[in-house]
Amino acid sequence: MATNNQGRPSQPGAAQALDLPTISGATISGDRGLDHEEPLLFELGRAGQCGVDLPDVTISDDRLGGQRRKGPIGLPGLSEPEIVRHYVRLSRMNYAIDAGLYPLGSCTMKHNPRLNEKLARLPGFGDLHPLAPASASQGALALISELMSWLTTLTGMPAVAMSPKAGAHGELCGLLAIRAAVAARGELRHRVLVPESAHGTNPATAAFAGFTVDEVKATPEGRVDLADLKAKLGPDVAAFMLTNPNTCGLFEGEVIAMAELVHEAGAYFYCDGANYNAIAGRVRPGDLGIDAMHINLHKTFSTPHGGGGPGAGPVVLSARLAAFAPLPLLVHDENGFRLVEELEGVPAGAKPFGRMSAFHGQMGMFVRALAYMLSHGRDGIRQASEDAVLSANYVLASLKDVMSAPFEGPCMHEALFDDTWLAGSGVTTLDFAKAMIDEGYHPMTMYFPLVVHGAMLIEPTESESKESVDNFIHVLRVMAEEVKAGKKDRFEGAPRLAPRRRLDETAASRKPVLKWKAE
Amino acid sequence: MSETRYTDQHEWISLEGDEATVGITRFATEQLGDVVFVDVPEVGKSFAKGAEAAVVESVKAASEVYAPVAGTVTAGNYALGDDPSLVNADPEGAGWFFKLRLANKAEFEALMTKEQYQEFATGH
């Protein structure tokens, strides 16, 4: 079928030739049942229409110093019902955790409780100015303090920096604290060691923070090669960055030995807390010898992912690093809580390395995370971790005979498969994952971690019922059997039933079209 | 009469007089997939042997292209800016990256011949 760029039939009569719309056939409108095509805002709007009613003010004595805009901006005008329909239609082209199992390994797509949304919108939080006087924000500062207390108690670390705005920002915060601590000791340490299985943010952050990056090898069992770590440690190493549980979904059982090696070499031990959700409420990273760890509140503590943010990445710090936490610092004295915003006036011993952002962190996420913690309690947080690990192991046990698992279990909160089982079938990891879309599932994480060929990383999370996980396993089993039966047609070019077929990423990169232009 | 040599980084270098043309091999383009962008160096830049001279990107990967020999850039294939697909279509012809004036011809002589490279690439 020939289509124009809005997905509608280019020949209006084409669909009329059909007796009835069929699964594969065209419709007159170009829409199909509940699936609506939707133009861009700029193609819908027109001059003179508006979705708000505001008075038209004439300013006789403007104070704009001659800088008043001369030409129009070019924004389209639409009424409220048109805007609402536009975005509702767009929303329906998205997969979401609320609509189905979202097994995206290392991303932790768990349920987002609606209570948390409600509480974050209380005017006392949502409508509170960041620079309101301390007397007008005692409740907000108390909330931050309480969240800090939960985070330090759960992790067994004495301090926490709250201002990082996402996981990668937290990593940067941790490495800058390490940099400051190294400098305070009068040492020059320019190297950071990162396992080869690490997430791309780890080396990117280390380079961003001014370090050179060296990779540490993995063992055939998917863990850090302790001998290689030992060989690469030296007086020029500032830090070792480890994800634990690691990116293969495995717990690094030698973590305490690693911490000892790192500390003996005079370096600091950074832990990427992306997978902390497997061990929260059971293991305190502080007991493992960790010096700094960011906590993705949008993973472990379920603040919504929002289509790619906002996140929040507070960093817990050991006693060796606590003094270097960035500004602002939250202090409590006889007048209640207040924020210390600059070096002058910091508590004795504090040596903040600088500032991560204009204000004091992702307050909206703090409210949601604390609501999650209070709702779950210590028993619920532990149970959530256990259920996440149980579900992942259940998936691993149920599929490892038809797919191939590179490492022996037990796994932590995610089950890793490779593409050995696809060898010779003509079906790739990508094809298999895209075919899951036709079955109503979001694909698992693919081709990560890089240390496993054709990796498929499945994280069911604790939010799925057994029935839901059983259905998922059943679908994947049948699909795997179809691969083995040589039915590769359904995999090639999948998905077929999604709002779009595979998209041409090469064309997108070669001739980038990054905004709408009037034709 | 030009003479062509190859590097273990999958670059080819073709010498005519004291000017050499550099690009990446067909084997390299097959590994990369569809090339979407090439960062071609400016004329007049000098590189030591092995220095990062260009960057070639596909949708999912980015690779540095190293100067196979020391020299100064005399020309860049800026047509790749408009049409990076030339690299896939004709990697060892119209898809060239840049030309260098050689600093030391011995460096060129030390690189792999076509036969040596073919053996290297297939064994890799």
Next chain:
Amino acid sequence: MRYLPLSPADRGAMLAKIGAPDVDALFADVPLSAQRPVTGFDLPDHQGELEVERALARLADRNVAAGSVPSFCGAGAYKHYVPAAVDHLIQRSEFLTSYTPYQPEISQGTLQVLFEFQTQVAMLTGMEVANASLYDGSTATAEAVLMAQRITKRPKAILSGGLHLHYVETVETVANLHGVTKRALVTPGTEEDLDSLIDEQTACVVVQSPDVFGLLRNIKRLAEVVHTKGALLIVVVTEVVSLGLLESPGAQGADIVVAEGQSLGNGLNFGGPYVGLFATREKYVRQMPGRLCGQTVDSLGRRGFVLTLSTREQHIRRDKATSNICTNSGLCALAFTIHLSLLGEEGFTRLAALNHAKAVTLANRLAAVKGVSLVTSSFFNEFTIRLSKPAADVVETLAAKGILGGVPASRLSPSDRDLRDLLIVAATETNTDEDIEAFAAALEEVL
């Protein structure tokens, strides 16, 4: 536990399939010495919704919401009215509970929104390309400086004295890792001499307009000077509504424009989450940090959208990435885009005019108060006044009278004695004439 669907029987059946005697066996790789019983955490057990709501509402009640009193706080975060449709739409599950659009076939909603967002940001800033958002205005400013250092291969960033001090510190934290920063000194309400600081080592000049004291800066002239020295001009906008009334930074010669987008669609949220806008010239697109959405077609030739130019990013370039940024500020960008869509050209320009009109009224009224003098001559919706008493004390006294009377300049830099008597005040469409009168009357009592 209401959020956990597995029953004890389910767990038993799953363990049986796994072949593990109990769940502890699944944690066999974890050193026993590091495992704690649940009682090893000095924290409360789970609670019902009612109890949790009660506990947090109690904390919320101890804060003074901007909408509950006459409020004139700005300095990087602004109280605006957000139409009800915005919050309804962003809470749709398909937007709220989806991940970064890595699977474009089932993420066209998020992707098309990002494409619309990028287009809107490019229009407002007068630039050719914009990314899919960064964390906030301050981190976007830091990223812009790093980008300028990469493009020019020069180390030095000159930071205007009118740049929000917390932005300055955010920039310094990262820009000094790869280069150097130089703070220019300014007398509030005036433009400092930046020209003489620019040399052949200068990568960029960073100027905020309206600046932190509310002053509208002469961007056009500065751009010419910066460009003759081969450096880039970064323009920072902390109040994005100003772009409805003012000439765009792009039209005045900016090379990179960054902005805090909170004012549109997003609440004050005590400082976050916000949304950083980032726009530049097309020729610099491959040096730009953050996610980008691009238009393409699917295998049937239908228009669709994908994340593109991802080779700049951390998951491919690793230690050679342009930035370590992983997420954008997706949901806040969505709120921004929906709010701006509702406003449209007419609504947005009216909103901006209304803000300016309120600020002019406020400035005229406050200037008539004894002990107040106006520091900022040309401004948008925010300006600075000098008081006859220390501003921080005045603000606390006003707060006790139920008025949030702006941000003392000393709040941003407590040790700077020159700022002690300066008060930064903002007026928006949310301020009524009664609010303005109440503020002025209270100030008359206090001074």
